[in-house]
Amino acid sequence: MVAERQKILASVDTDFPRWYQDVLEKAELADNGPVRGTMVIRPYAYAVWERMQSEVDARIKATGAENVYLPLFIPQSYLEREAEHVEGFSPELAVVTHAGGKELTEPVVVRPTSETLFGELMAKWIQSHRDLPMLLNQWANVVRWEMRPRLFLRTSEFLWQEGHTAHATREDAAEYATRIHLEVYKDFLENVLAIPVLPGFKTPSERFAGATNTMTCEAMMGDGKALQMATSHELGQNFATAFDITYTDAQGKVQTTWTTSWGSSTRMMGGLIMSHGDDFGLRIPPRIAPHQVVVIAVKDDDRTVDAAKQIVADLSTAGVRTKLDVRIAPGFGRRATEWELKGVPVRLEVGPRDLDAAQVTYARRDTDGKSPLPLADLVTTIPVLLDRMQEDMLASARTRLAERTTHVSTIDEAREAAKTGFAVIDWVVLGEAGEKELNRDAITVRCLQTRDGRMPDPLNPEQDLVAIVGRAY
Numbered sequence: 001m002v003a004e005r006q007k008i009l010a011s012v013d014t015d016f017p018r019w020y021q022d023v024l025e026k027a028e029l030a031d032n033g034p035v036r037g038t039m040v041i042r043p044y045a046y047a048v049w050e051r052m053q054s055e056v057d058a059r060i061k062a063t064g065a066e067n068v069y070l071p072l073f074i075p076q077s078y079l080e081r082e083a084e085h086v087e088g089f090s091p092e093l094a095v096v097t098h099a100g101g102k103e104l105t106e107p108v109v110v111r112p113t114s115e116t117l118f119g120e121l122m123a124k125w126i127q128s129h130r131d132l133p134m135l136l137n138q139w140a141n142v143v144r145w146e147m148r149p150r151l152f153l154r155t156s157e158f159l160w161q162e163g164h165t166a167h168a169t170r171e172d173a174a175e176y177a178t179r180i181h182l183e184v185y186k187d188f189l190e191n192v193l194a195i196p197v198l199p200g201f202k203t204p205s206e207r208f209a210g211a212t213n214t215m216t217c218e219a220m221m222g223d224g225k226a227l228q229m230a231t232s233h234e235l236g237q238n239f240a241t242a243f244d245i246t247y248t249d250a251q252g253k254v255q256t257t258w259t260t261s262w263g264s265s266t267r268m269m270g271g272l273i274m275s276h277g278d279d280f281g282l283r284i285p286p287r288i289a290p291h292q293v294v295v296i297a298v299k300d301d302d303r304t305v306d307a308a309k310q311i312v313a314d315l316s317t318a319g320v321r322t323k324l325d326v327r328i329a330p331g332f333g334r335r336a337t338e339w340e341l342k343g344v345p346v347r348l349e350v351g352p353r354d355l356d357a358a359q360v361t362y363a364r365r366d367t368d369g370k371s372p373l374p375l376a377d378l379v380t381t382i383p384v385l386l387d388r389m390q391e392d393m394l395a396s397a398r399t400r401l402a403e404r405t406t407h408v409s410t411i412d413e414a415r416e417a418a419k420t421g422f423a424v425i426d427w428v429v430l431g432e433a434g435e436k437e438l439n440r441d442a443i444t445v446r447c448l449q450t451r452d453g454r455m456p457d458p459l460n461p462e463q464d465l466v467a468i469v470g471r472a473y
Contacts, residue, residue, distance in 0.1 A: 078109075085210035185197075231263060298350060
């Protein structure tokens with residue numbers, strides 16, 4: 001059986017890029033769109049994305065933000081009002097110059113992000129200190145013309161959420177951006193996706209265009225490379241000044257606001273695949289899985305099918321997301337392999353012999369082997385098992401991160417460590433000059449952290465920081 005499985009996918013250890021493409025295809029996750037760089041998200045992957053949306057959206061709303069929707073098209077002049085912003089996005093812009101059979105008076109940009117549009121509207125909506133803070137978020141698609149596309153990781157069009165806020169003070173803006181980063185992104189990534197992340201600041205050369213500070217959650221993939229999973233930005237008063245986002249304070253004086261933006265995208269799907277996948281396909285943590293359990297009827301006789309249906313009903317009533325598979329045509333082995341490829345956490349196999357013994361056979365996707373489980377214990381055992389799997393997958397990912405992270409004292413040592421994982425080096429030792437030197441070898445500073453691995457204080461410029469260095473997607 002192992003030899004047969006290995007023929008389905010490339011080896012995760014010897015050809016990670018090919019393995020990733022194989023998983024996308026064989027697990028029926030995504031396909032290339034008809035326009036180069038675009039992506040078709042297939043039903044199973046979109047079901048995972050919907051759960052991601054739900055979990056992240058609930059956390060965002062818990063911070064007080066409200067959802068809105070803004071137009072896809074942005075007047076080109078809006079972007080030009082914040083020079084650093086337009087310069088940063090210029091190579092990626094898709095610009096519409098003709099519509100309705102005529103040349104447009106002013107070209108419009110297909111949104112690469114919405115800071116400028118939110119800026120224009122916030123200037124209109126904010127009048128008084130009573131309107132602050134204004135906390136908004138939208139779920140949308142964006143377009144950034146990608147020269148080297150890779151499904152879920154870098155595509156010309158992708159799905160995301162982007163939050164935009166305005167505050168009376170820099171302190172309030174920094175506190176809120178940090179809260180989003182830790183209470184929304186870090187919490188979701190670690191406690192739902194089971195992906196440990198390193199929260200920190202981007203270096204000045206890696207900041208978002210127009211930002212005064214960029215916070216990032218960096219994760220290590222199965223091959224030791226880094227993936228940026230989510231970012232939050234302090235925009236200072238750059239956009240507020242460009243778009244005249246002002247308010248009248250309690251003393252009647254006109255003040256300029258401080259703004260933030262923050263986002264996460266379908267790149268999290270790529271991170272989920274590359275963090276937990278193995279030679280047999282996906283491994284999806286139970287909390288994010290569309291189907292936490294799949295019940296497979298081994299035979300199509302009435303007794304077996306009826307028993308499988310009852311198991312699904314019982315587990316569903318207990319709050320377990322359960323899928324019934326009573327297909328016979330593909331054959332049992334093929335069906336089992338299909339669900340293994342898709343990474344369903346628990347597979348329950350129901351056959352006549354199992355029923356004679358008043359049990360089912362279960363397989364955990366995160367471990368090898370099968371075991372019997374009494375039918376009478378299913379409803380109490382499965383939820384506990386799913387919780388244990390969630391904890392085990394996070395622990396396993398944390399172990400990999402720790403084992404592939406090396407503390408170094410020189411640039412040469414950092415370069416060597418980045419071949420297989422992350423390097424940690426004092427920022428005062430590396431500095432901007434050392435960062436540029438590593439960049440020539442396609443090695444980047446993923447983030448800056450405090451020595452105990454925490455997010456630096458955005459309001460404290462004098463901090464003793466270390467740099468997390470690695471190769472990235």
